[in-house]
Amino acid sequence: MSIPVPGPAxxxxxxxxxxxxxxxxxxxSLTLAPARVTALIGPNAAGKSTLLKxxxxxxxxxxxTIRIGPDIAGQGDEYRRRIGYMPQMLRFPEHLTGREVxxxxxxxxxPGAPVDTGxxxxxxxxxxxxxxxxxxxxxxxxxxxxxxxxxxxxRLLILDEPTAGLDPVAAGILKEKVQASRRAGVTVIITSHxxxxxxxxxxxxxxxxxxxxxxxxxxAEVRRRTGEHRLxxxxxxxxxxxxxxx
Amino acid sequence: MKILRYQLQSVRRSRAVAVxxxxxxxxxxxxxxxxxxxxxxxxxxxxxxxxFVPMVSLVFGTVYLYGAREFIELLLAxxxxxxxxxLGVWGGLTLPLVVxxxxxxxxxxxxxxxxxxxxxxxxxxxxxxGALLTGACTACAVWISTRFDDRARGxxxxxxxxxxxxxxxxxxxxxxxxTMGERSLQLPLFLLPLANPVDAxxxxxxxxxxxxxxxxxxxxxxxxxxxxxxxxxxAMLALLLWVAVPLLVALRRFERKDF
Numbered sequence: 001m002s003i004p005v006p007g008p009a010x011x012x013x014x015x016x017x018x019x020x021x022x023x024x025x026x027x028x029s030l031t032l033a034p035a036r037v038t039a040l041i042g043p044n045a046a047g048k049s050t051l052l053k054x055x056x057x058x059x060x061x062x063x064x065t066i067r068i069g070p071d072i073a074g075q076g077d078e079y080r081r082r083i084g085y086m087p088q089m090l091r092f093p094e095h096l097t098g099r100e101v102x103x104x105x106x107x108x109x110x111p112g113a114p115v116d117t118g119x120x121x122x123x124x125x126x127x128x129x130x131x132x133x134x135x136x137x138x139x140x141x142x143x144x145x146x147x148x149x150x151x152x153x154x155r156l157l158i159l160d161e162p163t164a165g166l167d168p169v170a171a172g173i174l175k176e177k178v179q180a181s182r183r184a185g186v187t188v189i190i191t192s193h194x195x196x197x198x199x200x201x202x203x204x205x206x207x208x209x210x211x212x213x214x215x216x217x218x219x220a221e222v223r224r225r226t227g228e229h230r231l232x233x234x235x236x237x238x239x240x241x242x243x244x245x246x
Numbered sequence: 247m248k249i250l251r252y253q254l255q256s257v258r259r260s261r262a263v264a265v266x267x268x269x270x271x272x273x274x275x276x277x278x279x280x281x282x283x284x285x286x287x288x289x290x291x292x293x294x295x296x297x298f299v300p301m302v303s304l305v306f307g308t309v310y311l312y313g314a315r316e317f318i319e320l321l322l323a324x325x326x327x328x329x330x331x332x333l334g335v336w337g338g339l340t341l342p343l344v345v346x347x348x349x350x351x352x353x354x355x356x357x358x359x360x361x362x363x364x365x366x367x368x369x370x371x372x373x374x375x376g377a378l379l380t381g382a383c384t385a386c387a388v389w390i391s392t393r394f395d396d397r398a399r400g401x402x403x404x405x406x407x408x409x410x411x412x413x414x415x416x417x418x419x420x421x422x423x424x425t426m427g428e429r430s431l432q433l434p435l436f437l438l439p440l441a442n443p444v445d446a447x448x449x450x451x452x453x454x455x456x457x458x459x460x461x462x463x464x465x466x467x468x469x470x471x472x473x474x475x476x477x478x479x480x481a482m483l484a485l486l487l488w489v490a491v492p493l494l495v496a497l498r499r500f501e502r503k504d505f
Contacts, residue, residue, distance in 0.1 A: 019504075056323045058505040081325040091316040095259035096252060104252045108324045148320075171342075 002199035007155040007187030008069025008082070009034040010055070015064035017050060022139045026211035028064070032204070037178065037188040039198045041235060042208035048191040049088065051208070052158050055189070056085055068156060081109060086149035087159040090141065098144050099129040105148060122173045139180050142166055146174050150181075156232040157181060163197060175200050195232040207238060214238075249321065249331055253338020258312065263342050266302050270350025271488045273298075278358045288368050292451050295376055296444050297412050299347060303380045307339055307387030308404040312397045319505050332388070332500045336493065340384045343460065344377045351376070371454045375447040375485060382443040382488035389496035392503055440484035450481035 010032040017024045022049040032038050042049045053059035054066060057074035065072055068147040071079035092101055106115065120126060128136055136144070140166040149159060159178070163171040178201045181188055192198055198205070198219070205222055207215035215222070215238055219231065228234035257263060273294055277287040314335070321331055355369055386407060394400035419438060439445035453474050 053505065058319060058322050060502065060504060077327050079323050079325075080323060083323065085320070087316065087320055087323070090320055091313070091315055093252070093256040093314060095256045097393040100252060100255065102336070104249075105324060108249075108321075108326050 005155060006035040006185045008071075009067075010156075010187065010189075011067040013065055013067075015054065015066065016062045017047075017054065018062055023211045025061070025064075027131050028212045030188070030206065030216065032187065032206075034069075034187055035182075035185040036204055037182045037190065037202045038106070038204040039199070039202040039206060040189060040191045040206050041195070043239065046208040047211070048208060049160055052085075052189065052191065055158060056080065056083065061193055071114055081152075082155050084149040084152060084154035084157045086145055086157075086159045086162050090145040090166065092141065092144070094134040095132060097130050097132055098125065098136070101133065101144070102129070102148070102151070105151065109241070110154060114151045114153050115151055117147075119150045119173070119177055122177075123147060123170055138165055139167055139170070143170055146170075146177075150177060155186055157186055159188065159190045161191055161193065163192065163194065171197070195235055199231055205235070207235075209239065249326070249334025250337045253334055254341060257338055257342040260310070260342075262306055263346050266306070266343070267346030267350040270295075270298070270347060271353060274351050275354040275358070278354050288372070288455060292372065292448070292455070295351065295372065296379075296448050296451075297348075299376050300383045300412050300444055301408050302388050303340075303343055303383030304404045305401070306343070306410045307384045308390055310339060311335070311387060311391035312400060315391070322505060328501045329497065332497050336384060336388050336496075339387070340381050343380050344386065347376050347380060348373050368455055371451060374481070375450050376409055378482075378485040378489055379443055379447045382485065382492060385489055385492035385496055389492055389499065392496060392499045410443050411482050415442050415445055439481060440487075443488040445484060446481045446484040446488065450478050450485065453477045453481070 012028065015025045015028040015030075038125055040051065042048055049238045050059055053066065054061050055073050057077075057080065060074060065113075067073070068079060068083075073079070075099045092098075096104070106113070118130075123146070125140070125143055126145070128140055133141065133144070146162060146166070149157060149162075157178075162174055162178075166174060175197065178188060178190070182203075188201075190198070190202060202219065204218055205215065206213055222231070222238060223229060226234040226237040228237050274287075274291055277290045277294070284313070317337065322328065348372060351372065352369060390400050390403050390407070394403060439449045
């Protein structure tokens with residue numbers, strides 16, 4: 001279904017960003033290998049969403065560059081053509097129907113761009129697409145949000161708390177979709193608070209803390225380093241350990 | 247352009263815009279019916295429009311934009327320049343309001359047959375000034391919603407702006423004149439209406455209607471300084487600037503903003 005081009009690598013160098021007096025990132029560098037699923041974790045306000053927004057050019061860094069494959073994030077708008085983004089809890093224009101939102105997003109890409117409507121079918125959205133979005137339940141809107149992120153067969157997927165608000169069945173379908181994307185060589189970046197589900201979706205973990213990257217490595221490495229078998233505990237250990245050492 | 251199309255669809259279906267149009271329709275109809283004669287109704291209508299149009303444009307605009315915020319973020323993540331998104335959002339907000347205003351005020355004239363006695367020309371003036379005023383207020387609404395992240399604060403600022411330009415303004419001018427006394431007449435006070443889009447619209451309309459009684463202080467000054475034609479031209483120019491300048495300021499802010 002998709003072209004076997006590997007997803008882009010991401011190379012962040014010297015990223016700094018302040019909001020008022022708060023240093024979100026201080027000279028932060030991070031390289032993500034292509035075609036891997038990486039989870040961004042960290043305590044609240046560690047800058048997970050801000051990092052995603054910097055990748056998308058929604059947020060302008062004070063210093064540093066972010067390379068997404070051959071492109072530089074925030075320069076021009078063309079590179080976003082290759083990114084699928086699922087924001088945290090999306091609110092749609094109330095008076096449009098789901099179908100109109102889909103058409104609108106399609107209209108922003110070149111005509112005939114490959115689309116993947118698989119998730120619309122799997123999440124049984126067909127019946128909901130002709131209703132005004134305001135009449136849909138929160139969960140259904142979140143399903144629509146998820147299906148839109150996967151619509152354009154993007155080689156880079158950015159998913160911000162993707163399973164929040166989804167019922168277990170829908171969350172399961174979404175996780176399978178992420179795994180299928182991984183097999184197809186897509187680069188995926190996920191943030192989540194539900195540590196347990198990361199295990200089903202991700203290969204690598206990036207721990208953001210105090211303005212920088214405090215850990216980056218495969219999930220297995222988290223376990224090995226902390227000696228904890230349960231991932232949730234292992235990650236808590238990692239956060240606390242790093243805090244203590246810092 | 248594509249953004250504009252869908253924004254238009256979304257705003258057009260909003261009940262608030264329909265209610266706005268219908269209210270204007272009812273008001274205009276009532277004024278024409280009971281206000282005696284097209285020209286006199288026109289003057290009453292003018293006063294209503296000058297208070298009502300800025301209020302709806304500012305408040306509805308701000309509320310709408312705060313509501314659309316998350317979707318704007320999603321659109322920003324699409325291959326699309328910020329400038330075209332900005333223009334789409336502003337246009338999609340402004341056009342339905344202008345259409346509601348134009349229909350609401352002109353239809354009653356149509357069925358009441360009030361186009362005689364130069365009322366047609368006066369109406370055309372009213373529609374132009376009202377449309378420009380709408381554009382100016384929605385531009386301010388876009389600026390407010392990009393400047394203040396907090397929704398309640400933004401709404402407060404929008405209301406304060408409206409109260410200032412539509413209500414407090416006359417009092418401020420009177421106060422200024424009272425404290426400065428005779429000297430004030432030598433100052434370029436006739437330029438004051440240009441500092442307020444509502445006052446600029448009023449001066450333009452009142453001068454065009456040739457109704458000195460309604461002119462107010464600033465209108466009279468304007469007439470004395472620039473004559474009727476000059477006054478109208480100056481006021482209309484000011485209105486145009488009131489659309490362009492806030493729009494450019496808001497665009498600059500929108501292009502640099504961290505979402």
